[in-house]
Amino acid sequence: MDSRDFDQLEREAYRLMSPGAAAFAMCGADDEITTAENAKAWRALRLRPRVLRDITKVDSSTLVLGERVDTPLMVAPMGRHRAYHPEGEAATARGATMAGAIFVEPTNATVSVEDVARQRGSAPQWFQLYLPPGMKEREALVERVAAAGYGAIVLTVDQPIGGSSPRAAREPIPPSADIRHVNLPGHPPATTAYDPVRKGVLNYPTTWSDLEWLVKRSALPVIAKGVLRDDDAVRCVERGARGILVSNHGGRHLDTTVTTVEALPEVVAAVGRRVDVYVDGGIRRGTDILKALALGARAVLIGRPVLWGLTLGGADGVRDVLRHLDDELRLAMALSGVPTVADATPDLVAFGRSG
């Protein structure tokens, strides 16, 4: 697959999805400015390739939370995969496993933490947590995740309240009896944060004390997802977070935030020596990934493109999308004189220049 085929794959996937599923995947908040700018910001950065380096062997493996993984790609947590393929998150997790990538199972999954855990390969799996309001439910969910062998908990901190997406509200995913939030008590039918009934509802009122509670309560490392400022990153680390995921939720909740390209350097400067920093949002090319690694990200998370692969080819489609991106990354590394991920340093990127 080359990049042109990859763009084609996106168009085909959106054609194949039901209108509600396509709107839910594509949407950004309000005018979708941040969603569009995330991708443009990576493209606007320019590389400063090194020449005359020995690149006979290019290795994209890296260390994540101190463990070696085959690729710096991970699957971003996204809810409701059974709206895209009958096997849902089980297929996505299997595809990630085939590509050696970490899969992040979301709280709002349509396949349970236990069933997804059965698809695990050599790469660990992580769990994305939206804290349920009741203490009993919280404890039970955190315990289930640990018992199923997940390697880390990614606490999403940027969505206390449902945002507004006109695109998703116009075209809701119709509720279906057999597509349910199976990680939640009572397995309610899967709805989305943009359903008019949930607009403005305080969904997951997570605060600093909740982060502290989770760090104390869970033996698993906790990663804060959705941080865009250095001061917040420092506070998260002071409260025990072992990783920071720089993310604006793919531009889905608050429109006109800074792009993740803009936020990454200040977060890396503030906490990058103490903990892992990851990034997501608009990453669509191997060169985007190389730039993220050069700016100090340990790994990147891929969102929507994974759903394109899932829609078109189930587990194999997910594997192909991830392998395509890793192939492109290794090509970009070779052409930039960067044989290993550790060689990707900030001097590779020229800020403030666009073509």
Ligand SMILES: Cc1cc2nc3c(=O)[nH]c(=O)nc-3n(C[C@H](O)[C@H](O)[C@H](O)COP(=O)(O)O)c2cc1C
């Ligand atoms: C369909 C969809 C559902 C998502 N659901 C969640 C979720 O349940 N929890 C969460 O933390 N992030 C969620 N996200 C945000 C992603 O984890 C990620 O931050 C974002 O999609 C990355 O940007 P990209 O899609 O441009 O790669 C979702 C994103 C999409 C596209």
